[in-house]
Amino acid sequence: MCDTTSSALPRxxxxxxxxxxxxxxxxxxxxxxxxxxxxxxxxGVLTVAQAVTAAGADQVLVDSPGEVDTLRLEGIVGVTSGxxxxxxxxxxxxxxxxxxxxxxxxxxxxxxxMSTKRLRQGDAVSYGYTYRAAADTTVALVTGGYAQGIVxxxxxxxxxEVDGIARPIVGRVAMxxxxxxxGGADAAHGQEVTYFGGTGPAAPGLTRWAEVTGLSVAELVTxxxxxxxxxxxx
Numbered sequence: 468m469c470d471t472t473s474s475a476l477p478r479x480x481x482x483x484x485x486x487x488x489x490x491x492x493x494x495x496x497x498x499x500x501x502x503x504x505x506x507x508x509x510x511g512v513l514t515v516a517q518a519v520t521a522a523g524a525d526q527v528l529v530d531s532p533g534e535v536d537t538l539r540l541e542g543i544v545g546v547t548s549g550x551x552x553x554x555x556x557x558x559x560x561x562x563x564x565x566x567x568x569x570x571x572x573x574x575x576x577x578x579x580x581m582s583t584k585r586l587r588q589g590d591a592v593s594y595g596y597t598y599r600a601a602a603d604t605t606v607a608l609v610t611g612g613y614a615q616g617i618v619x620x621x622x623x624x625x626x627x628e629v630d631g632i633a634r635p636i637v638g639r640v641a642m643x644x645x646x647x648x649x650g651g652a653d654a655a656h657g658q659e660v661t662y663f664g665g666t667g668p669a670a671p672g673l674t675r676w677a678e679v680t681g682l683s684v685a686e687l688v689t690x691x692x693x694x695x696x697x698x699x700x701x
Contacts, residue, residue, distance in 0.1 A: 475610050475643060476615060476695055477576055477577060477578045477611040477615050477616075477617070477691070477696075478577045478578070478696050478697070479509065479510075479575075479576055479691065479695035479696070479697045479698070480575045480697075480698050480700050481511060481514060481573060481698070482571070482575065482699075482701070483514075483518075483700070485570070485571040485572065485573045486514070486515065486518045487518055487521075489560045489570045489573050490515075490518040490521070490522040490524075491522045492570050493522070493553050493555075493557035493558035494519065494553060495522075496557055497552070497554075498524075498551070498553035498554070499526065500524065500525065500527065500528055500546070500550070500553060501515070501516075501526075501527045501551055501555075502527075502528050502553070503515055503516055503519075503528060503529050503545075504528060504529060504530050505530065505689050505693070506689075506692070506693060508688055509688055509691060509692015509693045510559060510573060510692055511697060512527075512537075512538070513537070513538070513541065515558070516545070517541065517543070519558060520543050520544075524553060526544035527543065527544070527545050528546055528547070528549060528550075529545045529546070529547060531547065534547075535547060556569070556684075557569060558573075559572075559688065560573040561685070561688065562670075562673055562674045562684065564677075566671035566675070568670060571666065572665065573664075574663075574664050574688060574692055575661060575663070575664035575700075576661070576663050576691050576692075576695060577660060577661050578627075578645075578659075578660045578662065580607045580608070580609055580655065580656055581607075581609065581656070582656065583605055583606065583608075583653060583654055583656075584605070584606055585603070585604075586600040586604050586605070586606055587600065588602050592646045593638025593641065593645075593646055594638070594641065595638075595639055596638075597622065597638055598623055598638040598646075598648075600648075604648055604650060604651070605648075605649045605650070605651070605652065605653055605654075606646050606647060606648050607629070607646070607649055608646060609644060609645055609646070609660045610643070610644060611643070611644065611660075612640050612641045612642045612643040612644050612645055613640050614642045614694065615691065616691035616692075616694050617645055617662065617691070618640070618676065618682070619640045620679050620680045621640055621679055622636055622637065622638055622639045622640045622645065624636075624675075624679045625676060626669070626672070627660050627661060627662050627669060627672075628660065628662075628665065628667050628669035629649065629654060629658070629660050629661075630652070631668070632652070632668070634648055634649055635647065635648050662691070663676065663688075663691075673688060
């Protein structure tokens with residue numbers, strides 16, 4: 468049975484500097500109400516509310532009266548009805564359909580290497596053996612599966628970032644883990660793997676996820692953020 472404790476979950480790392488810059492760009496683009504429903508699209512209501520109101524937004528749209536009450540204690544106006552008119556793609560640093568990022572992504576979704584294994588040419592991995600190694604290689608078992616928003620369709624169709632290099636997800640994505648082909652490289656136990664976001668090749672990764680899955684970037688980032696353990700970085 469897979470470990471489903473927080474240490475086995477993907478991690479949604481929110482960059483405070485990226486959030487501040489994105490909030491400033493979003494408010495500067497026009498509008499007065501920011502969409503913070505579904506826990507600020509998986510980014511965390513309070514942190515995003517503080518950033519967007521500091522940038523000049525008048526109010527934030529949230530899901531529940533309880534969130535309105537919590538925000539009131541912070542001196543922030545929350546509402547549960549009406550229309551948000553601040554661009555959420557700018558606010559959260561999301562890529563467009565072409566993978567273009569107007570600002571740096573606010574969320575970086577990461578997993579970590581649980582183990583590695585050498586494969587010989589022809590060896591297969593994961594359920595149904597939908598992937599067989601074309602040549603001798605090394606694969607890594609990485610935290611993050613379809614239970615945490617790493618959609619099953621991404622197997623054999625998307626990449627992650629390992630040590631600054633894009634590496635393919637291979638075989639079927641499992642409930643809590645997936646397999647990544649490291650090529651001729653190796654990876655240490657616990658080494659970080661980036662699914663999307665950051666400043667490297669995975670930064671616009673949600674565009675590819677949307678193309679593969681048929682889901683929107685908004686849906687993907689919200690589900691992934693909601694099912695990851697959350698952390699913050701400068």
